Amino acid sequence: MHVVITGAAGFLGQRLTHALLARGELDGRPLSRLTLIDRDAPVPPSDQPLEIVSRAVDITAPGALESVLDERPDMIYHLAAVVSSAAEADLDLGLTVNFDATRALLEGCRARELSSTRLVMASSVAVYGGELPAVLDDMTALTPQSSYGTQKAMGELLINDYSRRGLVDGRVLRLPTIVIRPGRPNAAASSFASSILREPLNGEEAICPVPTDLDLFVMSPDRVIEALVHGAEVAGEAFGASRSLMLPGITVSVAEMLDTLREQGGEEALARVRHEPDARIEAIVASWPARFATRKAERLGFVGDRNFREIVEAFLADPARND
Numbered sequence: 001m002h003v004v005i006t007g008a009a010g011f012l013g014q015r016l017t018h019a020l021l022a023r024g025e026l027d028g029r030p031l032s033r034l035t036l037i038d039r040d041a042p043v044p045p046s047d048q049p050l051e052i053v054s055r056a057v058d059i060t061a062p063g064a065l066e067s068v069l070d071e072r073p074d075m076i077y078h079l080a081a082v083v084s085s086a087a088e089a090d091l092d093l094g095l096t097v098n099f100d101a102t103r104a105l106l107e108g109c110r111a112r113e114l115s116s117t118r119l120v121m122a123s124s125v126a127v128y129g130g131e132l133p134a135v136l137d138d139m140t141a142l143t144p145q146s147s148y149g150t151q152k153a154m155g156e157l158l159i160n161d162y163s164r165r166g167l168v169d170g171r172v173l174r175l176p177t178i179v180i181r182p183g184r185p186n187a188a189a190s191s192f193a194s195s196i197l198r199e200p201l202n203g204e205e206a207i208c209p210v211p212t213d214l215d216l217f218v219m220s221p222d223r224v225i226e227a228l229v230h231g232a233e234v235a236g237e238a239f240g241a242s243r244s245l246m247l248p249g250i251t252v253s254v255a256e257m258l259d260t261l262r263e264q265g266g267e268e269a270l271a272r273v274r275h276e277p278d279a280r281i282e283a284i285v286a287s288w289p290a291r292f293a294t295r296k297a298e299r300l301g302f303v304g305d306r307n308f309r310e311i312v313e314a315f316l317a318d319p320a321r322n323d
Contacts, residue, residue, distance in 0.1 A: 016225055026075060
């Protein structure tokens, strides 16, 4: 099986690459080749038994993915994206990367009649917003309140339509806020949700830009990677009329996150968090809903975290947590 990953140099792309290599197969078929794509060529893991091709590709350039699609991959993970704050700050950049490149990818599959190629796109909780019910489900209308959410929603609708027409076998996984990301803060509006835990637990200061009564819908990195793998293996028709679903995250307030920080790191760790309100970040994050009924995902076998303490403990046990 030939698997392509766009955004392969990113946090999720790297972890997905290692997960697939550890499995050695996908959907019951042995992996034969991995093609890793990003703006800068991803560094492939060494000493692997299968062919790994790493390419530096600007997916926004005309025809950028043609040579990859000419190889007729069996599976495409579309993870490349401009994150929330960056997409809000630069509308053209967000549209070009998050929407235009997605459409070009779908058109490339259509032109080559890759109807059996499975395409998994990572979407976001940001596709929802505005006046919403207390608890959402997969049938709740998409009313994003950010450019990032709008661009992801448009990509979702295209994938659903191309799948309905039999032009590609798509599926879209709406990701909760991922906590705790390793490494350093990035340009995502939700970046603070990891940094207010990661930095204090590593002995560094962090800034909390939102009120502590703000609720978030979160999922751990390990569960997200498991979901990406599982999502590729679920039969397309099992998704029903909509190829999109919300992954089974858990609801937690910022106050509860900080309470868990105190439990795991003590008062010293909690004292490393400074509260500095940022109206721009709060406006984006507060527009994202925090409570979902994820019956569809659960019916299809997706698994979430049991509680927030489990997420923090998994981070502390991860030897690569600072990578």
